[in-house]
Amino acid sequence: MTAELAAPTPPVLTSTTAPATARGPAEVGLTVGVEEEYHVVDATTLEMRDDAALNRAALRGALGASVHAEIATTQLEVATEVCTSLADVRQGLRTVRAQAADAAAGVGATIVAASTHPFASWEQQRLTARPRYLELFEKWALLALQQVICGCHVHVSVPDLDTAVAVMDRARPYLPALLALTGSSPFHEGVDTGYESYRTQWFARWPITGATEPLGDGAAYRRVVEGLRTAGCVDDASNLYWDVRPSERYPTLEYRIGDVCTSLDDAVLHAALARALTRTLAARARAGLPAEEVRPELLRAARWRAARHGLQGSLFDPLRGELVPAPAAVGDLLAMLRDDLEDRGEWDEVQALAGQALARGTSAARQRAVLHRQGDPVAVARMLVDESLRGVR
Template sequence: MHTDGHQPETTADAAVGRTVGVEEEFHLVDPDSLAMTPGPNASAAALAGEAGSFVHPEIATTQLETATGICTSLAEVRADLRAARAQAAAAADRDGLLLLPASTHPWDSWHTMPMSPGERYEAMVQRWAGLARQQDICGCHVHVGVPDLDTAVAVLDRTRPYVPVLLAMTGSSPFHDGVDTGYESWRTLWWTRFPHAGAPEPLGDADGYRRVLAGLVASGVVEDGSHLYWDVRPSARLPTLEFRLADVCTTLDDAVLHAALVRSLVRVLAARAVRGEPVPEVRPEHLRAARWRAARAGVTGRLFDPLRLELVDARDAVSALLAELEEDLTGAGEWDEVCALVQDLLGRGTSAVRQRRTWLRTGDRRAVADWVVREGAAGRT
C-alpha cells in the first residue's frame, strides 16, 4: 500500500478506516511440474521497480509480493487485487513461471528456496539465521488507515479476541514439506516460531508501544518497527494499522472479504475506544489456545472463545463477528456484499478444505497445486 505519508486533518473517529490496502504474497512454480521454482528475472525486475506498480520482491526468489494502492471501497479493493495479481503473473512469466496463491506449497519447502539478493534480506538472515532461511510461507496483510499512533494502539489492544475467527476464515496452508499437517493454517504454527510473532499484550497508548519496541530493539530481535511480526501492528512507514494474521487467500473473493471484515472491525473498535469502553481482558495463554484452535480447525470445526472460555461452533463464531459489525457494514453500504461472501465461503470451505479434498480424492499432490494455480488465476479475469 503506497502513500506519500500525509496524515488526514480530521478527527480520529472520522478518519479511521477511510482507506484500506492489501498485500499478498505468492509462490512461483514451474508450469509443468508445478514445483516451487526460482524466478530470478521476476525478482530482479521487482527489486528494480520494473515489474509494475503493484509488484515487489520477497525474501526468496521463489516468491513475489503485491500491494494494492490506497482504496476507499470494496470495488476498488477488488479491482486493485485483480490488477496486482495480473501484474505478478506477468512478472512470473518473465521466467516462464506461474503464481501459486497458497500460504504453503503442497510438497516443496525452504530446502529448494534461494534467498533474494538485497541488503534488507541479507540483514534478516544475519539477524534470524535459520528462521529467516526457512520462511517458506506466504501471507495476506491488510492496512487500514488511522490518523495517529495512539488510535492505532487503542484499536490494536482491542483486536486480540478477534484474531482467531479472522484467521479461521483464511486458511490455505494444510500441507508443509510434503506432509498433510492436519491444520488449515500451518503457516500460523510455522510463523509462531519467531520470538516476536503473535499478539502483544495490551500496550495502552503510543508511549507504551514505543517502550515495548525499544526493548525489542535493545534485545536485538528486531531492528525497528518494520520487523515486528505481530498479528496486528502499527505500520512503521504508513499511517495505518496492519493486520498480518491471514494466510494468503487463494480465491479473490476471500481476500476481498478479509479486507472488508478487517476494515469494519477497525472502525468498530476505534469507536469503542472513543467512547471509553475498556480493553477486553484476555489471558495470553487463552489467546494462544484460541489462535491454535483456529489454525487447526478453520471454519469447519469448533473454535475457542478466549473471552467466554468455551468452545463454539465456528459458524456461530463467524455469525457473532458479523453481528458486531452489522451496523458499521450497513452504514458503509457493504453489508449485503459481505454477507454474500461469507455464505459463499462457508458453503464451499476455505482453500485448505478444498486443497485437502482434492488430495483425498486424487492422492496426487500435483493435482492440489494445479487446483490452487487455476483457482487463483480465475480471479485475474
C-alpha cells in the first residue's frame, strides 16, 4: 500500500539485470529514498479528518508529484526524490512534509507523522476509491477497511535481485533494532496498548507481513511470490508487505519494518541505518560469508519485544539468544556499521542522531509521557502535529 518513489520508467529487478540509470545506479546503497504515510487531522479538533475533496485531489495527482492518496481517505503518502546524501534525505523529508501539510491546510487540516492516531477509530475513515485498494478489499475484506496505521518505507539502491535477496537473508537478525528506534504507535482505537509499535502487531494479522525465511537467490524469491500468487494472497510482488522486500518496479531494496518517525532527526537516522546495513551486508555476501542461522521463532520473539518495549528495557538478540539493554543493542548495531559509515563520511552524524534518540526516547514514549502528564489525548495529538512539522518550515 505504497506509492513507489517517483522516477521515469524504472527497470524491473531480475536476478541477472544490473540497471545503471541516473535514477537507479548499480552501486549498492549509492542512493536512498523515503516514503512516509501520514494521518490527516482537523487543524482545530485534531480528530482524524476525512475530506473528500482532499482525497480526490490526491487521487488525481493535483497535490504534486510527491503527495499521493493512501488506502484510507484520512491518509496521505509522500515520497522524497532519490537522494545520495543524508543532507538530501533531510531536505527531501522537509520538502514532502511541508507539501503534505500545505495540501491539508487547504481544507482546514494538518498532518500527523505517527503510525497510529492517539484517539481515532478505523470507523472514521473510508476506503480510497482506487482500483488497487478496492481489489484489496475484495481479497482481504475487513482487514483492508481497518488499516488505520501508517508506515515508513526506505528504498536503498541495489544492482540486481540476487543482491537484494542476499541482503534480505542477512538482515533478519538486525531488523528488530531498527524497529525499536522508530516506535510511534502506542495507542489504538483510543486505548494505550502498552506497545511502542502496536502497528507491528495490528499489521501482523496479514499473512504477507513480517520477516521471510532465508531465500538464497532471486529464483527462489520468484518461486515464493508465484506460490503466494497461486494461493490468492498477492497479485504480484508489489503486494508483499514483508519487513524488507525487493521493489518490483525499482532497483531498490525496500525496508518496511519501521513506524513513521515523528521526529525528522529520527527519520534521517532510520534511513541512514537501513542504507548502511544494506551496504555492509552486501559486502558480506560478496565476500562469501553465509547468512547467519537463526530460528524463525526467535526472530519473531525479537521483533515482538522490539515492538513491545522499544528503547525501554531490553531487546532480545536472536543471534546470542539473550536479552540486551536497548542502548547496548543499538550500540552493537552501530559498531557493526561503523566501518561503512566512516568510509562514507556519515559516522559522526549517525552516532550523534542515535545518541539523541536514545536520550529522549521514541515518539511512543513521548506520547505516553504527554498523556500521563496532561491526561488528555488531544494534547498528545497536538504534540504530534508540532513535532511532525518541527524543522520543516
